[in-house]
Amino acid sequence: MTPKLLLVNKLSQYNNFLIYYCLLFLLFYIFRLIDELTITQLMQPYFYEPHEDPLAWIFISSGIPEFVINHRWISISLDILVPLLVIIILLLAINKNRNYKLLLLHLLLFNFYLFVVFSYPTLSIKKYLGLTLLPILFLAKDDKTYKLLFSVFRYFVLFIFSSSALWKIFRGSVIQKDQFVYILQHQHIDQFHFYPDHLVSLIAQYIIGHPTLASILFLCAIGIQLAFTIGFITRKWDRVLALLLCVFVLFDFLFMRIEYWEFLVFLPLFFSTNKKERVNNIIRDTENNLKVKN
Numbered sequence: 001m002t003p004k005l006l007l008v009n010k011l012s013q014y015n016n017f018l019i020y021y022c023l024l025f026l027l028f029y030i031f032r033l034i035d036e037l038t039i040t041q042l043m044q045p046y047f048y049e050p051h052e053d054p055l056a057w058i059f060i061s062s063g064i065p066e067f068v069i070n071h072r073w074i075s076i077s078l079d080i081l082v083p084l085l086v087i088i089i090l091l092l093a094i095n096k097n098r099n100y101k102l103l104l105l106h107l108l109l110f111n112f113y114l115f116v117v118f119s120y121p122t123l124s125i126k127k128y129l130g131l132t133l134l135p136i137l138f139l140a141k142d143d144k145t146y147k148l149l150f151s152v153f154r155y156f157v158l159f160i161f162s163s164s165a166l167w168k169i170f171r172g173s174v175i176q177k178d179q180f181v182y183i184l185q186h187q188h189i190d191q192f193h194f195y196p197d198h199l200v201s202l203i204a205q206y207i208i209g210h211p212t213l214a215s216i217l218f219l220c221a222i223g224i225q226l227a228f229t230i231g232f233i234t235r236k237w238d239r240v241l242a243l244l245l246c247v248f249v250l251f252d253f254l255f256m257r258i259e260y261w262e263f264l265v266f267l268p269l270f271f272s273t274n275k276k277e278r279v280n281n282i283i284r285d286t287e288n289n290l291k292v293k294n
Helices: 014-034 054-061 064-070 072-094 100-118 125-133 143-170 179-187 189-194 199-208 211-232 238-256 261-270 275-293
Strands: none
Touching: 014 072, 014 125, 014 261, 054 064, 054 100, 064 072, 064 100, 072 100, 100 125, 125 143, 125 261, 143 211, 143 238, 143 261, 179 189, 179 199, 179 211, 179 238, 189 199, 199 211, 199 238, 211 238, 238 261
16 A cells, blocks of 8 residues: 655645746746757757667657758747746646646647757756656646655656666776766866866866865765665655755766756655654654653
8 A cells, every 4th residue: 555645845735846847947948048059049050969769760760850940930939839838837826727738738848849959969858857757747636646646756766866876886886996087087078178267177177186085076976876765765854865966966067067957846756755654753753852841
């Protein structure tokens, strides 16, 4: 029998979670506009980047990305419709109204949008996992389904981080001498050449020059990722995991120049608790208070 969830924090509740999602979506879309990464802003000539993904190969072979890019009115329409839909959903959510058809349309349209952009060398689609998949959660029409999907997505995030740590451990990276030094040198080779005075370049150069510090930071990163395995056992430490997620995203940018800010959309998943654990915690706290008084 699946344990019942008690959504003890307003952020994890359906409507507030949806508002949080929409606000972050629009914020990151503004960043995409500033970075000139929308479909309309793609520069000519266009070069495909098939990636190691059979679906991307099929999509590119279909000619759809080229058709969209070569028809300006389609590109502009997509660049307008994607944020416009989210704005409408946000306004409805603020007024505590739900429109499942709009949510489904947003889910399909944004995934199509990303497939078009992903066909060209503009982004890593992995960073958009939360923004593309979470709308499935908001399609839930009752509390039981919502709580079930809520748990599924929480376990999905736990798997992302814990599997990354286990992969590093079992492939021997954790004991490889100067592993993080080599990673930084490979990751920032263009950054060192074109932007040697950038903050990220300076941080990376300092770490590379201090191999012991690099090894400690690498072990800390693996430790943070490995900590997410505890989430499979209990929700007691979910607030700590939420903090670790923020820390990891921040330092992933500062050290690796990898922008996974979009992963912050997962934060509300760590603001719920198991009902049984919640009751046990209340009983334990009450007993401790009584002992102190006595």
